[in-house]
Amino acid sequence: MANDTETAATRWAGVPLAARRSERRAQLVEAAFELFGTQGEAGVSVRAVCRACNLNARYFYESFTDTDQLLGAVYDKVASELAERLLAALEAAGDDLAERIRAGIRTVLDFGSADPRRGRVLFTEARANPVLAARRQAAQTALMDAVLHQETRTRPAADPHLARVGAAMFTGAMVELAQQWLAGGLGDDLDAVVDHATALLLAPHAP
Template sequence: MANETQTAATRWAGVPLAARRDERRARLVEAAFELFGTQGEAGVSVRAVCRACNLHARYFYESFSDTGELLGAVYDRVAAELSERLLAALEAAGDDLAERTRAGIRTVLDFSSADPRRGRVLFTEARANPVLAARRQATQTALMDEVLDQEARTRPAVDPRLARVGAAMFTGAMVELAQQWLAGSLGDDLDAVVDHATLLMAPHLP
């Protein structure tokens, strides 16, 4: 314990308190991401997370009340990364509906499978966990709102009800598509899956 205390004192010597807390929080989130992404929810405990990032348990409770709150932070980080990439891909695709649909599908599937830990956090693990379930529902709603905003910008004459129906179908289908892709049920040819999904989804979009 003395060595741990001494090492911590040396590590954070001269670092402002707020910066120390931010760094410790980031280390806890990264450790939880690794544990959850490789072992699932069962692998995430206060002891396991603190051991993985070499922090005392008191630092865990400095940032989080429990592991559920920590998992929420993990989900938020991964979802923010996906959102950033998705918006960039849609912007690069221009105003063509088919190209935007293709870009969105490819980005979600590629992001989720390029690092399997991301897909596990976003789509496939702990679907019964109330914190993650709420986060996933909020993310799906945000995605639907983004689709509606994008379509309002590129196709302002579309009937609002039709637009909402199309956006709801697209976002719901994307969640199921991602789960099937990550499970390996659709094979390993990303280009083929994106082509088929684009063909099937495009007619149902606004």
């Protein structure tokens, strides 16, 4: 029976070193995403992650110093995917304020509920872990800046201060709304939640 060294040598035969490391890192992140998203932080250990992707523990330390750093990579990946989808939705919504708000709300809520692992990573588990809490704050600030950029690009005549306040309110409200939606506190009718949330966010703009 082949030992781990022989198996690894066969598995990575002919693959450049940089590509091997990149692929192994991606496998570790994906395995941690599954464990973190289904079992929470308690389910993520070096042994569990390596077992899930059939890698020797030494490959873990090739990319990460500890599980906190790995969880940070998981969070960054999911947050980046959400930001990409959100900005695409805002772009597709055009310049109409109501449509942009509606598209943003639906995108965030649907992103989490379509795959509960995402919601758990971004909005549930991230509140308890200090490393992830810091990343969550940074991601929220980055998202706010991205929303602000979109707003000033599509509405260049808007008051810059008002636009920034609006972007801050939108991102902060979306975090809390997503948490409540994923916890089941808002029922199961996504359309109704989107309609109500849109109306509330549009209220200050009513004539």
